[in-house]
Amino acid sequence: xxxxxxxxxxxxxxxxxxxxxxxxxxxxxxxxxxxxxxxxxxxxxxxxxxxxxxxxxxxxxxxxxxxxxxxxxxxxxxxxxxxxxxxxxxxxxxxxxxxxxxxxxxxxxxxxxxxxxxxxxxxxxxxxxxxxxxxxxxxxxxxxxxxxxxxxxxxxxxxxxxxxxxxxxxxxxxxxxxxxxxxxxxxxxxxxxxxxxxxxxxxxxxxxxxxxxxxxxxxxxxxxxxxxxxxxxxxxxxxxxxxxxxxxxxxxxxxxxxxxxxxxxxxxxxxxxxxxxxxxxxxxxxxxxxxxxxxxxxxxxxxxxxxxxxxxxxxxxxxxxxxxxxxxxxxxxxxxxxxxxxxxxxxxxxxxxxxxxxxxxxxxxxxxxx
Numbered sequence: 218x219x220x221x222x223x224x225x226x227x228x229x230x231x232x233x234x235x236x237x238x239x240x241x242x243x244x245x246x247x248x249x250x251x252x253x254x255x256x257x258x259x260x261x262x263x264x265x266x267x268x269x270x271x272x273x274x275x276x277x278x279x280x281x282x283x284x285x286x287x288x289x290x291x292x293x294x295x296x297x298x299x300x301x302x303x304x305x306x307x308x309x310x311x312x313x314x315x316x317x318x319x320x321x322x323x324x325x326x327x328x329x330x331x332x333x334x335x336x337x338x339x340x341x342x343x344x345x346x347x348x349x350x351x352x353x354x355x356x357x358x359x360x361x362x363x364x365x366x367x368x369x370x371x372x373x374x375x376x377x378x379x380x381x382x383x384x385x386x387x388x389x390x391x392x393x394x395x396x397x398x399x400x401x402x403x404x405x406x407x408x409x410x411x412x413x414x415x416x417x418x419x420x421x422x423x424x425x426x427x428x429x430x431x432x433x434x435x436x437x438x439x440x441x442x443x444x445x446x447x448x449x450x451x452x453x454x455x456x457x458x459x460x461x462x463x464x465x466x467x468x469x470x471x472x473x474x475x476x477x478x479x480x481x482x483x484x485x486x487x488x489x490x491x492x493x494x495x496x497x498x499x500x501x502x503x504x505x506x507x508x509x510x511x512x513x514x515x516x517x518x519x520x521x522x523x524x525x526x527x528x529x530x531x532x533x534x535x536x537x538x539x540x541x542x543x544x545x546x547x548x549x550x551x552x553x554x555x556x557x558x559x560x561x562x563x564x565x566x567x568x569x570x571x572x573x574x575x576x577x578x579x580x581x582x583x584x585x586x587x
Contacts, residue, residue, distance in 0.1 A: 231257035232342060232413070234272040236290060238262045240280040242306040242327060249331060250276065250338065252466050261286045267293055273345035273411065274338060275301040282312035294319060298348030299341040304329065332461060339413050339464075346411040357405045360396035363389040364449070368417045375456040381491055390424070390445040397429055410542075416455050416463060419537060424448030427533040430576050444526070447501035451530055454483030454502065466543070481506055481515045497526050505530040510563035528566040532558070532573050535565065551577050 232254035237243035239260045250256050259267040261279075267289050275297045277290055282305060294301050300321035305312055308326055316324045323337055347365060350358045367389035370382045396405060406425070412418045427448040428441065436444060455463060458480050462473045469477060484502035488494055504527045507513035509520055539554035549557070555574045558565055 231255045231270060231272040233274050233276050233338060234270050236261055236267060236277045238279045242280050243278040246278045246304055253335060261289055265289050269296060274299060274341035276338060277301050278304040280306040281309060282315045284315060287315055297345060299344035302337055302341055342413040349411060350408055353404055353408055354401055356396045360392040361408060363392045364421060365417065371453065372456050375487060383491055386449065387446060390449050391442065393424060394428055394441065394445045416452060419541065420449055420452050422537045422541060423451055423533045426536060427530060430573055433576050443495050443497055447498040450498060451502050451505055452480060453487050454480035457483040478514050500524060500527050501530045505534050508564040528569055532565055532569050
């Protein structure tokens with residue numbers, strides 16, 4: 218791996234900066250991390266004074282944590298919001314003592330559990346992303362913080378089989394909806410793109426495009442709030458899908474795809490257990506993968522069985538799926554995505570696609586309403 222062969226040069230932003238000792242253990246970890254993240258590397262054995270590099274998380278990977286590495290690790294660690302993640306091939310009293318000199322450091326040992334490694338690195342990345350939100354305009358910062366906290370609360374409640382924090386969700390969605398009225402939506406969007414929780418990022422992007430599109434169509438007040446909440450919760454059932462499927466960087470196999478396609482049914486189970494939740498919000502979550510020709514899931518609904526709000530949700534969801542970046546592939550341009558959608562006869566409502574296209578490309582209420 219070339220990035221492990223020489224000191225990293227300042228260049229395009231990386232997700233993870235890997236400080237390492239060039240050991241076989243470090244090379245194995247680098248290959249694993251590179252499956253999911255843009256990776257930069259620096260060999261402390263060759264150069265004990267690493268240069269600064271633009272990255273969101275610092276990971277250190279050594280066969281042994283030697284005292285001569287400490288100064289370089291400490292110097293770089295100060296630049297990151299999250300403490301470094303230290304991976305060691307073997308435990309030793311000296312290594313542990315050095316780790317203890319960096320409070321808050323997360324330390325994992327060989328044999329590494331790949332799922333635990335990914336989750337630990339993702340947490341560090343998201344700590345960095347959310348710390349960067351402090352520089353945003355107050356309304357944007359508060360909306361993103363509220364939405365992230367609400368999303369994590371929903372995940373925790375679902376994992377424990379407890380009711381969702383519905384009041385917290387509605388409060389977060391009101392903050393999100395109000396932030397869209399601000400003058401700098403591009404700032405909001407750019408900050409969100411730095412987050413590494415794919416499900417959260419996707420849900421928020423769908424929520425944003427759906428809410429703004431519905432505003433151009435004249436939806437207001439309580440109706441618009443329901444749209445925002447429905448967009449936020451549209452994939453709530455994915456909390457029941459294994460993370461190794463949701464975060465898989467490549468294509469899913471047939472078994473994994475079948476497991477993923479259960480998420481609307483999981484959404485139904487989760488949301489029907491809530492008291493007083495508007496039926497339209499539940500429909501958005503359960504039915505947004507239904508197709509007009511009956512080829513969708515989970516219930517094979519057709520035509521008039523699919524409400525306008527569900528059709529709108531499907532348009533926003535497909536557009537987001539096509540345009541968001543994946544681990545190893547950049548998303549389509551809006552124009553290219555909309556071209557794909559315009560040919561989705563039998564799946565999407567093509568009249569809504571036409572109006573959504575005008576909204577995205579022309580950016581005005583008059584264009585979308587025409």
